[in-house]
Amino acid sequence: MSTPNGNGNGQPRKLRFATAWLGGCSGCHMSFLDLDELLFDLAEHVDVVFGPLTDVKVFPPDVDITLVEGAVTNEDNVEIARAVRANTRVVVSFGDCAVTGNVTSLRNAMGDPDPMVRRVYVDHPDINGAMPTEIVPALLPQAEPLHELIPVDVYLPGCPPSGERIRNALFRLVESLEAGEGIPDMDWRTPDDLRFG
Amino acid sequence: MSRRPARPSVPVTIDGEEHLAYEGETILDLARRVGVRIPTLCQLDGLSVYGGCRLCVVQTEGDHRLKPACATEVTGDLEVTTSTHEIREHRRRIVELLFAEGNHICAFCVSTGHCELQDLATEHNVDHIHYDYEYPRNTVDASHPKYLLDRDRCVLCTRCVRVCDEFEGAHVWDIANRGSESRIVAGLDIPWGESESCTWCGKCVLVCPTGALSFKGRSTGEMVHDPEVISFLSRARREGEWVGRKEQV
Ligand code: SF4
Numbered sequence: 246m247s248t249p250n251g252n253g254n255g256q257p258r259k260l261r262f263a264t265a266w267l268g269g270c271s272g273c274h275m276s277f278l279d280l281d282e283l284l285f286d287l288a289e290h291v292d293v294v295f296g297p298l299t300d301v302k303v304f305p306p307d308v309d310i311t312l313v314e315g316a317v318t319n320e321d322n323v324e325i326a327r328a329v330r331a332n333t334r335v336v337v338s339f340g341d342c343a344v345t346g347n348v349t350s351l352r353n354a355m356g357d358p359d360p361m362v363r364r365v366y367v368d369h370p371d372i373n374g375a376m377p378t379e380i381v382p383a384l385l386p387q388a389e390p391l392h393e394l395i396p397v398d399v400y401l402p403g404c405p406p407s408g409e410r411i412r413n414a415l416f417r418l419v420e421s422l423e424a425g426e427g428i429p430d431m432d433w434r435t436p437d438d439l440r441f442g
Numbered sequence: 443m444s445r446r447p448a449r450p451s452v453p454v455t456i457d458g459e460e461h462l463a464y465e466g467e468t469i470l471d472l473a474r475r476v477g478v479r480i481p482t483l484c485q486l487d488g489l490s491v492y493g494g495c496r497l498c499v500v501q502t503e504g505d506h507r508l509k510p511a512c513a514t515e516v517t518g519d520l521e522v523t524t525s526t527h528e529i530r531e532h533r534r535r536i537v538e539l540l541f542a543e544g545n546h547i548c549a550f551c552v553s554t555g556h557c558e559l560q561d562l563a564t565e566h567n568v569d570h571i572h573y574d575y576e577y578p579r580n581t582v583d584a585s586h587p588k589y590l591l592d593r594d595r596c597v598l599c600t601r602c603v604r605v606c607d608e609f610e611g612a613h614v615w616d617i618a619n620r621g622s623e624s625r626i627v628a629g630l631d632i633p634w635g636e637s638e639s640c641t642w643c644g645k646c647v648l649v650c651p652t653g654a655l656s657f658k659g660r661s662t663g664e665m666v667h668d669p670e671v672i673s674f675l676s677r678a679r680r681e682g683e684w685v686g687r688k689e690q691v
């Protein structure tokens with residue numbers, strides 16, 4: 246444990262753990278839930294303080310680990326990614342969309358997204374065709390991998406990364422932070438822990 | 443391709459171990475014969491040497507330049523180093539650049555799980571790409587009734603160009619343009635399906651290292667290539683022995 250301990254009852258402070266969902270399909274989060282019973286083990290070491298699985302609206306301070314799913318594809322993603330970076334010790338680029346842009350970045354080769362959005366929202370609907378202006382955040386000119394916007398500490402590729410791959414990386418990370426050793430060396434990874442796709 | 447001399451006679455050191463090489467053998471051939479792995483991409487046994495991808499670079503004593511093992515013949519008393527930190531870094535960068543300059547989206551590629559580029563990435567511990575992606579606007583040629591060319595996934599290894607020319611004698615494929623504009627074209631840049639020289643043999647599809655060439659109708663991960671069939675044909679021609687592939691392996 247690298248941070249000052251204690252919750253008052255002699256228990257060491259748990260790590261503060263968050264997940265964020267940018268431009269991805271949520272498949273990585275589904276895969277995270279595939280940890281199944283290991284989620285109980287994880288819960289002994291971490292408190293989940295933010296993410297689609299919590300009802301917290303503003304990204305909290307002093308987070309130890311954040312898994313970020315999805316590419317940076319709209320203005321909202323930029324805001325969340327920056328908040329994550331500013332408040333997290335170890336940012337994990339979680340899954341191929343965050344790591345490579347992946348499916349979310351398919352639009353990039355076609356240039357300006359405006360004509361595509363127009364095609365879907367204006368040309369095609371039978372009624373009320375209009376460009377979305379409210380609530381829906383504006384698209385960026387290109388969808389980019391997370392590390393193009395903020396520094397990333399650990400990369401966890403896969404579409405989605407399997408539960409096993411998440412377990413291998415996450416538990417090592419938790420162990421290492423608890424031991425006060427910072428970000429672990431990722432050289433242990435086999436091809437099974439790395440492969441894109 | 444001529445038969446090789448009966449005995450290897452050229453002394454060559456690979457990673458500190460002495461070996462005897464055949465005259466005219468490349469560093470890559472020797473390394474493979476003695477069980478030293480050097481990664482390759484454009485090279486394919488049986489096809490002419492292209493030496494374009496540079497994945498196979500090695501260091502030779504007394505020369506500061508890295509040399510492609512697939513295109514460098516052994517000479518007496520050569521000392522070769524196949525894997526230093528510098529060499530591995532060099533190869534990793536090449537792999538990353540290949541990803542950055544194409545649109546290689548592994549997640550829904552016909553060849554995911556059976557792709558030489560994807561394998562090279564994991565072999566070199568590539569967990570993200572340090573370079574900015576180019577996102578080139580490439581075209582797909584779906585005009586052939588049986589096969590598909592997805593230029594987004596092409597690494598310009600020219601295996602298809604060479605096999606079509608050297609084995610099938612049809613020379614359907616070429617590379618048009620130069621530098622980052624380079625791309626594979628059929629004929630003088632006509633739709634593949636309109637090519638009169640294409641014999642539908644499918645050898646280009648079999649040798650492609652990525653999902654760029656595939657059989658139509660294959661879905662994600664379903665396209666398994668078979669480049670070894672060309673190595674087999676070449677060996678059979680050279681040795682005059684058409685032993686069945688299965689018996690041979
Ligand atoms: S289509 Fe395939 S075989 Fe041909 S140059 Fe591209 S990657 Fe190589």
Ligand code: FES
Nearest residue numbers: 493495496498512
């Ligand atoms: S394998 Fe030697 S240069 Fe491509």
